[in-house]
Amino acid sequence: MLRSIRYGEADRILHLYTPHHGRISAIAKGARRAGSRFGARLEPFFHIRVVLHEGRGELLTVSGADTVSTHGELRSRAASLEAAARACDAVARLFESSEPHPEVFTLLSNELALLSSVQAVAANGLAFRMKLLLAAGIVPQLGVCAACGENDHLSGFSAAAGGVVCNSCEAAAFPIEHEAYDFLVRALGAPLADAPAASDRALRQAERAIGETAEHHAHVRLRPLLTAASRQIATTP
Numbered sequence: 001m002l003r004s005i006r007y008g009e010a011d012r013i014l015h016l017y018t019p020h021h022g023r024i025s026a027i028a029k030g031a032r033r034a035g036s037r038f039g040a041r042l043e044p045f046f047h048i049r050v051v052l053h054e055g056r057g058e059l060l061t062v063s064g065a066d067t068v069s070t071h072g073e074l075r076s077r078a079a080s081l082e083a084a085a086r087a088c089d090a091v092a093r094l095f096e097s098s099e100p101h102p103e104v105f106t107l108l109s110n111e112l113a114l115l116s117s118v119q120a121v122a123a124n125g126l127a128f129r130m131k132l133l134l135a136a137g138i139v140p141q142l143g144v145c146a147a148c149g150e151n152d153h154l155s156g157f158s159a160a161a162g163g164v165v166c167n168s169c170e171a172a173a174f175p176i177e178h179e180a181y182d183f184l185v186r187a188l189g190a191p192l193a194d195a196p197a198a199s200d201r202a203l204r205q206a207e208r209a210i211g212e213t214a215e216h217h218a219h220v221r222l223r224p225l226l227t228a229a230s231r232q233i234a235t236t237p
């Protein structure tokens with residue numbers, strides 16, 4: 001469940017991400033009435049199994065719901081709750097159609113389970129986004145210069161060029177330091193639970209690379225992940 005929105009007097013509109021039907025919206029009629037047959041099963045971040053019916057309108061109608069997992073522990077930590085909201089928001093923005101991406105469903109399930117068991121950290125959130133870019137087919141090129149193919153002196157990042165660029169091609173790029181580059185490479189290769197640690201400065205560069213890639217190639221603006229405070233520390237020389 002990506003989002004659950006109050007609708008009318010007693011209904012809820014649900015935004016769901018499914019393994020085989022991509023992102024879908026559905027209405028759960030009477031879900032907010034006391035004694036509703038849905039009980040408290042229609043909450044954001046829940047992993048649920050639903051029965052849906054096609055109605056006359058565009059929205060599917062929910063006729064039954066079972067809870068697979070509530071990821072309940074993440075509700076006890078503000079940082080995890082916020083990270084879960086950002087994760088669902090990024091999925092909703094990058095994968096808004098009904099095109100199936102079962103790997104995105106698995107990735108989001110794993111991320112919510114992880115946030116439910118450990119404290120949320122920015123490195124994990126950025127690693128999750130790198131994996132989303134990979135699933136969306138727009139992961140930045142990291143091995144060689146995206147403009148000329150040079151494999152040394154990689155010192156910039158250009159979303160327009162499609163990834164890291166060398167120092168002769170960095171005209172439209174922003175500088176990316178080795179630590180940030182290394183973070184992006186390792187974040188992509190490691191399981192979500194083993195997202196590499198990095199300094200705030202490197203994470204800030206990584207976030208910019210990911211954000212500009214999503215914006216340039218998917219026309220999607222991702223919500224900021226690093227807090228204003230950590231960004232301020234990172235910009236202090």
Ligand SMILES: [Zn+2]
Binds near residue numbers: 148150165166169
């Ligand atoms: Zn180059």
